[in-house]
Amino acid sequence: MTNDIKEILKKNQLSVTASREKILHLFLEQPGALAHGDIEKKAGEKFDRVTVYRTLQTFVEKGIIHTIPTADNSIRYALCKDDCASGHHHDHHVHFVCSSCKNTFCLDDVVTPNIKLPAGYSQQHIEVVVEGVCKNCR
Amino acid sequence: MTNDIKEILKKNQLSVTASREKILHLFLEQPGALAHGDIEKKAGEKFDRVTVYRTLQTFVEKGIIHTIPTADNSIRYALCKDDCASGHHHDHHVHFVCSSCKNTFCLDDVVTPNIKLPAGYSQQHIEVVVEGVCKNCR
DNA sequence: GTAACTGCAAAATATTTGCATCCTT
DNA sequence: AAGGATGCAAATATTTTGCAGTTAC
Numbered sequence: 022m023t024n025d026i027k028e029i030l031k032k033n034q035l036s037v038t039a040s041r042e043k044i045l046h047l048f049l050e051q052p053g054a055l056a057h058g059d060i061e062k063k064a065g066e067k068f069d070r071v072t073v074y075r076t077l078q079t080f081v082e083k084g085i086i087h088t089i090p091t092a093d094n095s096i097r098y099a100l101c102k103d104d105c106a107s108g109h110h111h112d113h114h115v116h117f118v119c120s121s122c123k124n125t126f127c128l129d130d131v132v133t134p135n136i137k138l139p140a141g142y143s144q145q146h147i148e149v150v151v152e153g154v155c156k157n158c159r
Numbered sequence: 160m161t162n163d164i165k166e167i168l169k170k171n172q173l174s175v176t177a178s179r180e181k182i183l184h185l186f187l188e189q190p191g192a193l194a195h196g197d198i199e200k201k202a203g204e205k206f207d208r209v210t211v212y213r214t215l216q217t218f219v220e221k222g223i224i225h226t227i228p229t230a231d232n233s234i235r236y237a238l239c240k241d242d243c244a245s246g247h248h249h250d251h252h253v254h255f256v257c258s259s260c261k262n263t264f265c266l267d268d269v270v271t272p273n274i275k276l277p278a279g280y281s282q283q284h285i286e287v288v289v290e291g292v293c294k295n296c297r
Numbered sequence: 298g299t300a301a302c303t304g305c306a307a308a309a310t311a312t313t314t315g316c317a318t319c320c321t322t
Numbered sequence: 323a324a325g326g327a328t329g330c331a332a333a334t335a336t337t338t339t340g341c342a343g344t345t346a347c
Binding site for chain 1: 311312313314320321322
Binding site for chain 3: 173174176177178179206207208209210213214
């Protein structure tokens with residue numbers, strides 16, 4: 022498991038450092054998505070705010086995690102599936118925000134639908150976020 | 160036209176003030192969505208940052224405008240259709256972000272699709288944002 | 298006249314940048 | 323040893339809050 026973490030970092034040409042291992046571990050050990058603030062809390066004063074910013078940014082650039090837009094101005098991050106390589110990230114699944122427990126999940130098995138756009142519009146990417154109650158909260 | 164603006168405000172039990180008229184006017188005169196920053200720019204030093212925050216918040220509460228989540232942490236606001244009343248806002252259309260001109264539009268004619276969720280999940284709301292090139296930019 | 302709205306000041310938060318030091322390779 | 327990563331300090335930017343003065347009704 023710890024090896025997995027090192028592997029992911031190496032595969033993306035990143036040096037293996039304590040902060041990166043710890044942040045990546047947080048993502049692996051929990052099913053949902055994490056906002057910047059969550060990471061600082063869960064890590065328990067361990068590392069600098071700035072390191073978290075920089076690490077998240079690096080991970081997004083490398084395609085290790087991806088962002089999930091939300092309506093409340095708090096960007097959330099979630100792990101990408103293995104087949105997301107740097108540059109061409111394909112994020113074809115639906116995101117789910119639980120209005121009860123406030124967690125955000127990737128519904129990896131639910132693919133985004135095809136949308137018929139009006140004439141003249143071309144589609145490059147689609148993002149679907151469903152809000153509701155998750156299976157743990159009902 | 161100016162009457163429309165006053166009407167909208169009155170219909171929502173808001174006093175008609177210069178700031179509210181001006182901000183509402185900005186939304187009416189342009190097809191896309193506006194972020195907080197856009198409003199400050201377009202208004203040209205006219206009113207206080209704080210007033211913009213408070214006005215936007217009020218409008219969202221009353222259902223005059225709604226928020227559109229984006230991946231880059233900049234919340235955008237757009238006018239709601241007439242049938243959005245306070246409390247039960249129905250926002251059943253797709254949003255479109257142009258990667259060229261950076262504008263955000265409401266595709267009012269494109270309704271959000273039905274998503275089949277995994278067992279145990281219930282849906283309260285759905286948000287669909289498509290990124291691509293709009294008809295003006297291609 | 299009263300309640301609601303605005304603008305200013307200031308506080309609280311959040312994010313970015315520079316640089317010296319430390320760690321990974 | 324060299325390059326990259328971290329942590330601290332500080333600069334910026336963003337959002338919130340309190341309060342006094344102004345405006346709408």
